[in-house]
Amino acid sequence: MSAARNRARERSCERCAHLVRDAAAFEAALPGILILSSGQGESRGDQGLCRIHQRLVTREMTCGRFERRAMAG
Numbered sequence: 745m746s747a748a749r750n751r752a753r754e755r756s757c758e759r760c761a762h763l764v765r766d767a768a769a770f771e772a773a774l775p776g777i778l779i780l781s782s783g784q785g786e787s788r789g790d791q792g793l794c795r796i797h798q799r800l801v802t803r804e805m806t807c808g809r810f811e812r813r814a815m816a817g
Contacts, residue, residue: 757792758803761813764793 746755
């Protein structure tokens with residue numbers, strides 16, 4: 745993997761504090777997602793909700809508003 749790609753991955757939505765991936769929070773933020781099947785599975789795939797942009801994003805996406813998520817533990 746190239747250095748530029750590594751840097752982009754380090755700043756991806758997957759690692760951002762603004763990404764909502766928790767199923768309950770995701771479903772609460774998008775009422776009606778259950779109509780599509782389940783907020784936990786096939787209806788959202790690898791997507792999460794960006795609290796800044798208020799839209800669905802994939803883990804690989806990046807933006808200038810990135811803030812590193814605190815490590816658990």
